[in-house]
Amino acid sequence: MLKSTLIRAAEAGAAVMQRYFQGEFIISNKEGINNLVTEADHASEKAIFEIIKADYPDHYLLSEEAGEIVTDSTYKWIIDPIDGTVNFAHGLPLCCVSIALEQDGEMILGAVYNPFIKEFFFAQRGYGATLNDKKIAVSAGTSVATSCLVTGFPYTYLDQPNGPLEVFSRLIHGGVPVRRLGSAAMDLCWVAAGRFVGFYELKLQAWDSAAGFLIVEEAGGRVSDFTGGRYSPYQPHIIATNGKIHDELADVVNGRHASF
Ligand code: IPD
Ligand code: CA
Ligand code: CA
Numbered sequence: 001m002l003k004s005t006l007i008r009a010a011e012a013g014a015a016v017m018q019r020y021f022q023g024e025f026i027i028s029n030k031e032g033i034n035n036l037v038t039e040a041d042h043a044s045e046k047a048i049f050e051i052i053k054a055d056y057p058d059h060y061l062l063s064e065e066a067g068e069i070v071t072d073s074t075y076k077w078i079i080d081p082i083d084g085t086v087n088f089a090h091g092l093p094l095c096c097v098s099i100a101l102e103q104d105g106e107m108i109l110g111a112v113y114n115p116f117i118k119e120f121f122f123a124q125r126g127y128g129a130t131l132n133d134k135k136i137a138v139s140a141g142t143s144v145a146t147s148c149l150v151t152g153f154p155y156t157y158l159d160q161p162n163g164p165l166e167v168f169s170r171l172i173h174g175g176v177p178v179r180r181l182g183s184a185a186m187d188l189c190w191v192a193a194g195r196f197v198g199f200y201e202l203k204l205q206a207w208d209s210a211a212g213f214l215i216v217e218e219a220g221g222r223v224s225d226f227t228g229g230r231y232s233p234y235q236p237h238i239i240a241t242n243g244k245i246h247d248e249l250a251d252v253v254n255g256r257h258a259s260f
Contacts, residue, residue, distance in 0.1 A: 002075075003124065005055045006099055006111050012047040013081055013097035014115035016040060021116065022091045032155035036085050041065055044081035044097060052077055064207045076102040078233070080207035083112075084183030093117060098185035100210035100233075107233075110211030112185045121189040123211075123218035129192050138221040138242035139194035144171075144249055144260065147197035150179045150187045154203040162255045164202050170252060170260045184238075188212025191240050192219035198241035198249045206233040216240045226253055 020040035027038045045065050052059065061069040063079035077099060082088050084095030093116030101109040112121040121136075123129040129136050141147045149171065153164050171178050179196070181187055185208060187199045192215045210233045213223050222243040223231040228250050231238065239250055251257040 001055065002101060002109060005052060006101060006109050007122070009048045009051040009077075009079075010097045010099050010111040010113040010120070012051050013044040013099070014113045016044040016047050017082060017088065017095065017097065018115050019043075021088065021093075027089050034086060035155040036089050037065060038082070038085060038089055040088065041082045041085055045079065048079055048081060048097070048099065062206060064205070074104045078102060078206050078210040080185060083185040083208060084181070087182045092182070094181050094183055094186060096183060096185050098207065098211045100214060102210065107210060107214040110214035112189050112211050112215065114186060119189070121192065121212075121215050123192075123215040125214060125218065127218070129215045129218035131189075131193055136193045136219050138192060138216070138219050139197050140244070141197035141242060142244045144176060144198070144245050144252060144257075145174065147245055148177045148179065148195075149249075150181060150190065150196045150199045152180060152182065152184050152187060152201045152204075158202055162253065166255075167200070167202075167253055170255075170257075174260045176260070184208040185212045188216050188223075188240055191221055191242070192216045194219075194242070198239070198245050200239045200249060200253050201237075203236045204233075204238055205236075209233045209238055213238075213240070222246045224250070226250065 025039040059073045060071045060076040080098040083098045088095040096114040098112045108125045110123045191199050223240040226237040252260045
């Protein structure tokens, strides 16, 4: 039942995205000049909430636009009604719904659905990860130098040592292809599917990464904070890789790699 609720909730959010996509909708700003929220984000969130609340009215909800609906349930749904809102608002089909279910502090289910390219990623802890019901696995790459990587940039730039452009610049100067899709949930799923060998980002929220985190782990990859320690979606830093390049990419991100 939990799995069916998750899938139906992701489908409901995605149906709302499709209804609004490339049409007319209201766009407003959150903090930061291009941190957008659209009418579709709110409508997708509402559709997702309706499904979850109908099945599990007492579960805890954490969602980007509505914030937290706190209950004493051990189950928490972590929801991004549209990940990649800037893409969505500009008619770019690189955006998705991301929903994870945490139980007693552990992610047990995750779904990331991009209806425009018809990709539904799913994982259940201990059962592997799938793309459109077919098993997926991370890539076999063994070095940063030969990897295709992906990253993202925060809406408000972080001017700090080892900041987003500094790390990006190191890799680009070293000739490593680094892509920027604009959806952290998709970035993670595309690592899980073996398209990218690794992903790093400096400032994510729980709803950006919770589902993708489980999907990467279940596809055989590794996800950590910048120290290499066990990942928590409640802190901002993420490195997600096929496992084999993980420590090396952490060295690049932390500015202690000999070549980058
Ligand atoms: C954003 C995307 C983007 C990441 C930003 C997130 P949103 O989420 O995941 O890739 O770089 O930090 O805020 O705002 O589109 O849901
Ligand atoms: Ca997001
Ligand atoms: Ca969002």
